[in-house]
Amino acid sequence: MTTSDGLHLPAGTAASGPYVLDVGPTPGPTPGPGPGRPGWAHTALRVVRLEPGATHTFDTGDTEWIMLPLHGACTVQIDDTMFRIQGRESVFAQVSDFAYAPRDARVQIASGAGGRFALAGAKCERRLPARYGPAPEVPVEERGSGSCARRVRNFAAADTFDCDRLIAVEVITPGGNWSSYPPHKHDEHLPGEESELEEIYYFEIEDGGLGYQRVFPSREGGADVLAEVRTGDVVLVPDGWHGPSIAQPGHAMYYLNVMAGPGATREWRIRFHPDHAGGYQ
Template sequence: MSMRGQPTYHLPAGRTAHGPYALDIGPEQAGWERSSLRVVELEPGGVHTLVTGESEWIVLPLTGSCTVHISDEIFELLGRKSVFSGVSDFAYVPRDAHAQIASGAGGRFALAGAKCERRLPARYGPAPEVRVELRGSGNCSRQVNNFAAADAFDCDRLIAVEVLTPGGNWSSYPPHKHDEHHPGEESVLEEIYYFEVADGGLGYHRVSPSRPGGTDVLAEVRSGDTVLIPDGWHGPSIAPPGRTLYYLNVMAGPGEKREWLIRDHPDHRWIRDTWPSQPADPRLPLYGPEDQG
């Protein structure tokens, strides 16, 4: 996105609100080819119609529960109280479809999307099957909910995960990138970070250039903010003391294979070598796949 001709990669909450969406970022707005993220807020009894067009989508409850009606199928999403309370179930909605999202009690629902070629079947993703992974150690410990990771759930292009970082920790670290094609080493992926901070407060996120004139961001992020990453070394994401930092990562790229391959920044990759000698943060996991609420 741009403002006065200059690229804008940090988008504070409300900046992209449009129509029924509290957040609306697509390829046209972001200036890239595939990745999208919307957040729809439904009042009690509210209904939203999603026209998928050329993109595949995942409906992921952030707060609340809903039903997703696609053709002759209805998926009941139990959802959760918040992104900090448990894993959520989700629904996959294919391209070239109409879906109705309805919520009796109301809630906030992320729509993670990617332009794609194949039309896959609509499916339900149960919360107990979401793989919860602990990454890093010490003050680099974080939790990853791999609900739509490349090796966890079948999509054509879309890759999406949730990351929770306990207060005071660094995640998305060491800084890494995925903006060049190197078979078996690095894949090209456009990425959106959507942030929430438990109980308010702020965190920080860094993107540094990987090429002359590349993306350069140092952002103070709050709940509802997004950061766009078309290229560049991204990380760390820093959680404030006493506040858990959440982010939803949405990615897609042009590669023949749907894969998440990253290259660490050469000045910082040494940090991985320290992890085996440190215990994981004892606050993790914040919850497991059995915790849906």
């Protein structure tokens, strides 16, 4: 088991204040480490657990956010606009609806029955309108085949939901299958070929199972991770080839991907590793 320092965050190790998970850049004019992650500059992910009847309020600052239920329903008030989010029983049950909050706004999340809610964010420049994302409008893609088949929920992919910088998708990998395969990368700006994007992987594994995540260097000194992951774990991908993500037989794997980068255009362009490019995609 190998890990670059600070890139595999087991459940509970990145808790902060009201959040059971809090990953993101340090505020300020010069991007700082976030909690122990040097150079992390663009993406953020928080998970808040609300008891029945509880609320959570925060200011978006210079970051756009999507509020995505992992478990439970809620209301989301963004300044003077209220959205009712039906949510879901679990990430394995179904696609969820969600709410988008722009930068420079105040947000309150309230849940009568309680639940867990992911806040996926990216530092941004434009202030877009607050919006509701209905579950039936989320494009669902069946990607790969055989032992590399998985289901991708493109709720905030670059070409499906308008954000300034944020790109976010969910992936369900059946037990025993590989996903994020072939290994691929997006750590250089090559017009028309590759985007420069940081990425966060947040994992949940069905019925107490486990999975594995591989990240390996695309350049000297780059990210190098082989992590056993369980529910609540995070793997950060600042650079490098990433994949496969491997699900334990009998235990489906869920991961939430959050991406953003410095490029002028919001796009997801990847390059496959040349030694694996003939594999299932």
